[in-house]
Amino acid sequence: MLTVYGEGRGFRVVWLLEELGVAYRLRPVDLFAVENDPDFLAINPAGFIPALQDGEMIMVESIAILEYLLARHGPSPLAVAPDDPAFAAYLQFLHLGEAGLAGPMNAVIVGRAFAPAAERNARVTIWALETFHSRLGLVIQRLANRPFLAGDRFTAADISVSYALLLGLRTSNYTPGSVERAYLARTTARPAYARAMEICQATKAWAERSPGCRAKS
Helix, strand or coil, X not given: CEEEECCCCHHHHHHHHHHHCCCEEEEXXXXXXXXXXXXHHHHXXXXXXXXXXXXXXXXXXXHHHHHHHHHHHCCCCCCXXXXXXXXXXXXXXXXXXXXXXXXXXXXXXXXXXXXXXXXXXXXXXXXXXXXXXXXXXXXXXXXXHCCECCECCXXXXXXXXXXXXXXXXXXXXXXXXXXXXXXXXXXXXXXXXXXXXXXXXXXXXXXXXXXXXXXXX
């Protein structure tokens, strides 16, 4: 059975697996005490999440994991074929969800939540937020006349971008406009999203009851 290590960006992986109907288990990781988790560090010595174990195969990086799962468990309408006119947009937004949105937003969160008060408006934090909003403009433009990023159908690109927008929203670092609110209403209404949320929240609750574990999502 597949094992997904960590919530956070691991939510993208869990959501996709729920969409695909592929069996897996979710194993919590406490990033605040990862040095005390030798089993996880044996899987990913770099100590970040998510990681995926599939037999002897181990992968990290959430977008690479999405592409791997789609290739191994497809064909699926959640991926766009190379001969589809929407293929380029699909790839662009699949990767933009991390490189252009969640990555910069992570820097904003760290800069605002963990830096000393005098450093919370540091230039790098402002730059990261500006970067997020500039890339967000591409998403808004793309959604102006279509329900999803690849067109009329939901794909893994929507999982990637929705996670990033929800990360900003739930940490109070981003307020969605009308286009994004409508978009998130569509993507989060999917039954697989609800199942993924239930599983991640149950795993987090179990982890928080365990001694010495403070799993974060």
